[in-house]
Amino acid sequence: MIQVLIIEDEKRVAQLTQKGLIQLGYKVDVAYDGDEGLIKFNEGNIDLVICDIMLPTINGLEVSKRIRQNDKLTPILMLTALGTTDDKLEGFDSGADDYMVKPFDLRELDARIKVLLRRKLEQNDTNKQTNSYQDLTLNDDEKIAIRDGVKIKLSPKEYQLLHYMVANAERVLSRTEIAEKVWETYFDTGTNFIDVYVSYLRNKVDKPFATKLIHTRPGLGFILTSQP
Structure with a gap:
């Protein structure tokens, strides 16, 4: 079962997203601030991270950068209310693989997750080339x-x-x-x-x-x- 970690401080958004992804067959854990998110990421075998940018303690960009220091492959999808070109560029530069702007459709989120997981498998196959x-x-x-x-x-x-x-x-x-x-x-x-x-x-x-x-x-x- 695919393990997804949601790092989102808006509890209603986090819980609705968690519920929807569980119904789609994913195993989902939730963290409500950046510190908790990094702890849960480091403790578990996470296959994909969904991370808000505006988070308490440590913002999502810094969370992404810290994950990327030791993990180059786990997909990170930024989920945020910020949608300007500069915001997206900053998200990609922090190590994020994809970017969705709130509000979002669960079906699109599922499609994005599948694309990112497929890309991860392809990268694993050529990791040492x-x-x-x-x-x-x-x-x-x-x-x-x-x-x-x-x-x-x-x-x-x-x-x-x-x-x-x-x-x-x-x-x-x-x-x-x-x-x-x-x-x-x-x-x-x-x-x-x-x-x-x-x-x-x-x-x-x-x-x-x-x-x-x-x-x-x-x-x-x-x-x-x-x-x-």
Whole structure:
């Protein structure tokens, strides 16, 4: 049985979500503040975390960061009333895998959970693979990028995006494809998330080096290639 941990200080929301997920066949535990959430996460074999951002004691972003210090794979879904682009970017950068804005539909939450759990299984299958292109190497076990011997620190989403680009080097990737493959089908393509993250990668992976690898193809998308 899949073990879900809900970290939510609004007791009615937490209890209704717990009840609904139990009816769908999940095993569900609830914590009402950040400290309690981290304790329960560390004590149990949690398969997925649903975490609010605005929490007592420790906010959800910090909870996510602390989980990610030792656990790179357990999916974290942010469930919050905050819905601006900056809020979502901050959530992804803290280590969250997905983002839902309250109020939400239980059926959509169930669908998101299934997608995240499937992704976790896929990541487990390739956990120790090393991928490379030119002088750029990605290590899926340590979740680090190395270029020309220099270690490059990336956020979880930056790493996922770069991983996909390396796996599909020398091929133009449309924004729609990136949205579906990196952010799954629930990604809001009406925002500029993809362009923002490509810019992040350029600053870290390209800017310090003579050869640029990440290029834009106007009207088409982006490509990882050593050829301009």
